[in-house]
Amino acid sequence: MPQWTLLGLLQGKQTAPWPSAPGTDGQAGFLGMPRYLPELCGDVSGKDCKACADICPTKAITMRTSSADGRLDIDYGRCVVCQLCVETCPTGAMATSSDWAFGVRARDDLVWKQDAAAAPAPGTQMRGFRRSLHVRHVDAGSCNGCESELQALNNPFYNLHRLGIFFTASPRFADLLLVTGPVTQPMLGPLRATYEAMAEPRWVVAVGTCAVSGGIAEGGYSSRHGLDGVLPVDVYLPGCPPNPAAIIQALLMFLDRAPQRVKGGRLVE
Amino acid sequence: MQMAYAWYREVRRLELRYVASVPDQVPFTVWRCDADDAVPSLANTWPLLGWYEREITDLFGLRFVDHPQPQRLVLHEGANPPCPPFDPDYPADLPLRVETTTQAIPELAGDQSDVQLLPFGPVRADVMESAEFLFFYLGEAILHYHPRLFFKHRGMEKRFEGLEPECGVVLAERVSGVGSVAHALAYCQAVEAAGNCSVPPRARFLRVLLAEMERLYNHLHYFGHLCHTTTLKVGEAEGKLLEERAKQLNTRLTGSRFLRSMLAVGGLRRDLAPKPWLAAEFDALGEQFAKYARHMENTASHLDRLITTGKLDRRLAFDQGATGPVDRASGLDRDLRRDHPYAAYAELPVQVAVREAGDAHARAQVRMAEVEASIALIKCAIDLLPDGPVRADGAVAPNSEGLGWAETPRGTLFYAVHVGPDGKLARVKIKSPSFSNWRVFPFTVHDSNMMDYAINEASFGLTIAGCDR
Numbered sequence: 001m002p003q004w005t006l007l008g009l010l011q012g013k014q015t016a017p018w019p020s021a022p023g024t025d026g027q028a029g030f031l032g033m034p035r036y037l038p039e040l041c042g043d044v045s046g047k048d049c050k051a052c053a054d055i056c057p058t059k060a061i062t063m064r065t066s067s068a069d070g071r072l073d074i075d076y077g078r079c080v081v082c083q084l085c086v087e088t089c090p091t092g093a094m095a096t097s098s099d100w101a102f103g104v105r106a107r108d109d110l111v112w113k114q115d116a117a118a119a120p121a122p123g124t125q126m127r128g129f130r131r132s133l134h135v136r137h138v139d140a141g142s143c144n145g146c147e148s149e150l151q152a153l154n155n156p157f158y159n160l161h162r163l164g165i166f167f168t169a170s171p172r173f174a175d176l177l178l179v180t181g182p183v184t185q186p187m188l189g190p191l192r193a194t195y196e197a198m199a200e201p202r203w204v205v206a207v208g209t210c211a212v213s214g215g216i217a218e219g220g221y222s223s224r225h226g227l228d229g230v231l232p233v234d235v236y237l238p239g240c241p242p243n244p245a246a247i248i249q250a251l252l253m254f255l256d257r258a259p260q261r262v263k264g265g266r267l268v269e
Numbered sequence: 270m271q272m273a274y275a276w277y278r279e280v281r282r283l284e285l286r287y288v289a290s291v292p293d294q295v296p297f298t299v300w301r302c303d304a305d306d307a308v309p310s311l312a313n314t315w316p317l318l319g320w321y322e323r324e325i326t327d328l329f330g331l332r333f334v335d336h337p338q339p340q341r342l343v344l345h346e347g348a349n350p351p352c353p354p355f356d357p358d359y360p361a362d363l364p365l366r367v368e369t370t371t372q373a374i375p376e377l378a379g380d381q382s383d384v385q386l387l388p389f390g391p392v393r394a395d396v397m398e399s400a401e402f403l404f405f406y407l408g409e410a411i412l413h414y415h416p417r418l419f420f421k422h423r424g425m426e427k428r429f430e431g432l433e434p435e436c437g438v439v440l441a442e443r444v445s446g447v448g449s450v451a452h453a454l455a456y457c458q459a460v461e462a463a464g465n466c467s468v469p470p471r472a473r474f475l476r477v478l479l480a481e482m483e484r485l486y487n488h489l490h491y492f493g494h495l496c497h498t499t500t501l502k503v504g505e506a507e508g509k510l511l512e513e514r515a516k517q518l519n520t521r522l523t524g525s526r527f528l529r530s531m532l533a534v535g536g537l538r539r540d541l542a543p544k545p546w547l548a549a550e551f552d553a554l555g556e557q558f559a560k561y562a563r564h565m566e567n568t569a570s571h572l573d574r575l576i577t578t579g580k581l582d583r584r585l586a587f588d589q590g591a592t593g594p595v596d597r598a599s600g601l602d603r604d605l606r607r608d609h610p611y612a613a614y615a616e617l618p619v620q621v622a623v624r625e626a627g628d629a630h631a632r633a634q635v636r637m638a639e640v641e642a643s644i645a646l647i648k649c650a651i652d653l654l655p656d657g658p659v660r661a662d663g664a665v666a667p668n669s670e671g672l673g674w675a676e677t678p679r680g681t682l683f684y685a686v687h688v689g690p691d692g693k694l695a696r697v698k699i700k701s702p703s704f705s706n707w708r709v710f711p712f713t714v715h716d717s718n719m720m721d722y723a724i725n726e727a728s729f730g731l732t733i734a735g736c737d738r
Contacts, residue, residue, distance in 0.1 A: 003564055004503040014510055026517055031524030057439045082439045083530045087538065096524075138392050139399045141421040144734035145446025145527055148490070150396040152516070155493070155509035169394040186345050186420045187399055189369030190391045216443045221354040221365045222424035241446065243526060 014156040018245065019258065025245040026157060032100035033079055033238075034086045035266065036112055038070050041093035052085035052094055058209070058216060061085060074112035076102060076265050077212045080240040101261045103237040103250025110212070110238060112265030132164040133255060136174035136198070140191050141184035141223065145241035146208040150180070152244045165251055171197040176254070179231070180241075182210040182217045183224040195231055205235040205254060207247060212238045270590070271297065273311075273321040274698035275304065275329045276687055281357065283331060287311075287318075288672065288683065288700075295609055297672060307332040317590025320708050328355045343419050346370045354424065372417045374403065383407055391420045398733035406719065414714035414722075418707060421737035429697035434460045434665045434686070435534050437694060441684070442529045444699060445735035447490075449525075450483040451677035452684075452699070452735075453532040458611055459673030459686040459697075460534045466663025470655045472536030473613040477650045478543060479528050480612065480675065481643045486515035487678035488636045488643070489558070491730045492565070495633060498723040499574040507561050511554065518550055536660035548651050555644040562637050575630035579713040579725030582627060591709040592702050593680020594639065595729055598624045598631035605676040617649055629728035636730070667692045677702050679730055701735035 018025040043049055053061045053072070060078035064071055085094040104110055139147060150167075153160040160166075168174050171194045183191060195202070206227045209215040214225035227233050237250040252258035261267050271288045278284040285308065287300040302308065310333035312319035322333045323342035330353035333339075344350070347368035352358050354365065371388075390401035401417040425444050429437050441456035442449040454476055461468060468476075493508025516526040522541060523531050531537055565571055581591065586599040596603060604621040606614040622638030624631035665688055673684045680702030689695030710729050714722065 001568075001570075003567065004501070007507065007560070007564060008503045011507075011510075026513070027520065028517070029521040029524055030526070031530070055436075057436065080439065080443070081530075082442075083524075083538075084439065136392075137396045139397065139421070141399070141423050141737075142734065143443045143446040144398060144732050145443070145449070147396055147398055148447050149526070151490075152509070152513060155513050156506050157510060157513045167395055171392075181421070182423065184421055184423055185348070185365045185367040186369075186422065187391065188367070190399070190420070193369075194392050216440055217423040217425060217428060219362045220424040220427050221350070221359065221363060222422050224364065240443070240529075241527070 015159045015162065016157055019248070019252065027098070027100065027243055027245050030098055030100060030243060031081065031083060031096055032098050033076050033081060033102060034083065034094045035097040035099060036072065036074055037093050037095055038072075038114070040091045041071055042091065044090050049090065051088045051090060055084045055088045057082060057084070058213075058218070070112070070114050072112070074265055075110060075213070076112070076262075077107060077110035077236060077238050078209065078215075079238060080209050080216050082240070099267045100239060100243055100246045101249045101267065102239060102242070102246065103235055103253050104260055104262050105235060105253075107212075107233070107236055109260070109263050110236060110265055115264065132166060133176060133251065134166050134168040134174050135176045135178050135251075136168055136171045136194065137178045137180070138187075138191050138194050140179055140181035140187040140211065141217070142181035142208060142210055146180035146210075149241050149244050149247060150178075150207070153247060158244045158248060160248065163248065163252070171195075172199060174198055175201075175203065177202065177204045177231070179204065179206055179211045179227055180208050182214045182226055183230055185222050185224070188224065188230065191230065203234040203254070204231050205237065205250065206233050207237050207250070208242060209238045209240050212236045215240065270315045270317060271681065272683055272698075272700040273318055273325070274685060274700075275325045275331060276696040276698070277357065283329060285325070286685065288685070290609070297609065297674075299672070304331055307334050309334050310336040312337055316588045317705070317708065320704065327353065329353050330356055343422055345417075345419065346372065354427065372401070372403065372415065374415055384412060400733050404719070409718050409720065411714060411717050411719060411722065414711050416707065416711060418733060419737045421733055423738060425738040426697055426699055429694045432694050433692075434463070434688060434694055437697065438532055438534065442532070444738060445701060445703075445732055446527055447487055447732060448483070448677050448679070448682070448701070448735055449527045449529045450479045450532065451675040451682050454480060454612070455673040455675040455682045455684040456686070456697075457532050457534050457673065458675070459671040459684040460665060461663065462671030462673060463669040463686055463688055464534075464663045464665035464671070466535050466661055468536050469658045469661055470613070471540075471657045472659040474650050474654050475537055475541055475659065476532070476612040477614060477617060478541075478647055479523070479531060481647045481650070482515070482519055482522070483528055484643045484678040485640060485647070486512050486519065487730075488640045489515055491636055491727075492561070492633070495724070495727045496565070496571070498727045499571045501565075501568065501571050504561075504565060504568070504571065511558060511561065514554060518547070518554075522547060533660060535663050536658070538660070540659045543651050543654070548648050551644050551647050555641065558640055562640075565633075572630060574721070574724050575633060575728065576628060578629040578721045579717065579728055580626075580628045581709065581713050585712055586627070586709065589709040589712065590705045592705045593677070594632055594635040595680065595706050595709065597622060598635045599627035600625045605674055605681055609674060611674065613650065616653070617646055619646070629724055632728045632730075665692065679703055679732065679735070680705060699738055701738065703732045703736040706731055707736050
């Protein structure tokens, strides 16, 4: 055993100072949600361009019928971050970005709006919720990408415990239900049973585009459309998968310990 | 024998396909069989076919005569579709109604007054994928173990149907998150085989680089998890920390922690610049891992829990279709990268690690050797990386088909792609490594004990998403 102690000690502290020190979140180079630049978006050589809407595998981008609020209707709650729209756009109106802090309280905040300020300011609902948070995770049919990132939360780099957030085995001890996956038909029953087993007050966070809207597997004979119509959702975090820092940011936002950074489908500072 | 699947050759003409590897022959052999009515089950001859036949029965409604285990597999007992989901009469996008039921299991014989049943799952402790496990136990001893999977069955194979072949890559990347590269690679290779498209050399080498980087972060995760089950706390932290470093390298290179959005039919979506920085990073990671591995191999408390745990005999591994590090730890010297080379593996030195013991320790040792071999391959691929384009054009002809494969971190993965008369995907069959290894795993749990269960499960390195699809 002493050899292990020594191995650990010699490595020193490996935990990122983030979120208190910005820029140490470990996500250098991460490609997040594509950013929409409406001033560059338009018809190409006189033709109605809808290249991004055609290529989007989850129909996150659709054309608006009236152009009063921009040409495109972009729902980041459906985005699987595949970057195909960025590669396809002939005018550069969809640009790569490192925007991953996409946790929001209202589903509507994930939809792009011309005037982001028009989006309602998120209310502080967690007043009084200042102590440790216990989370029960349910995998409702994910691809294991989200689980891989959730498991990473307890590695020494992110070390979720230091923030007073813990995963718990029993739903009876949990404050928050964290759901991943599009909700497959066989998981619908166990998911509802887990929610029912939680003591009130209880909250739900949808992690990953699948849980928010169904994602890539949505529909068909065995996948539903995420948590919509299944459970009431308090925080939505799209991403495919959202990185561990994004999950931490969303959990801290839920606790009112970090601001919501996305309004009207884009990062506002 | 590798796998079996069904597809509609013509309207309402079902055909069965059996894919087999023949010794000393590089191409796979494919056997076909029309299946308009019930066909004889081959599960008594090739036990590994048992699950494939049950899957075909559930999804296509084809009956196999004299099947040794004629129960449901992919669809649970509580699912009552109007007709099988892959039947042309199944209404598009009709959600399957599933009632939560208990699993139909064979009755126990003999005196059972002391035997207890522990149902565990599908929502399990901590952050875990969903599956239900039934343990029949007597005190500490497990008499019989029955996993019930496919809670996570998303119907992914059906989602491919009707897509343009180029558009399937994004879907393939999301069949199994920790196998994104392998799935996209096998899929692309299947479409490229259908379209007779040849991939430029630079793209082939970069594909190897991506596939080996995927193997690396998966194996590092494996050791962190294995140490967790043997309660080696610093070992757990170290394994997970190394995994995190590998994932951050993935991000620096590709922008994705899972190396997604890189592969495309015909090559890669964009070029990568691994020179000059990446090789040095892997040198440092390799050194750190060597130290970590040495510590694990010198810790008696860790080894005591692994040696003789979950022993899988060579014969059983072969008959039941074990794959990847699991079958190589039971003395089977098989690796698609060497035996059926794809991408640029034929031009690179592929070292295949084999152990004979078949226990949890052997499975860990195989992966240890594979981490080192992967780092060597990565450095070699960066070194030999040719210049040139990374994507070739190629059109897929209507009514064509192709088979693609990859040796994932967990074993063999196959994609069989059939293109319809309209040039769109008509059928895509995915054979994931975990589908094979979940079939084998229970044989090592029967007649074992509760204390060893978690260690044994970790030593197999299974995922559920890939198996359930």
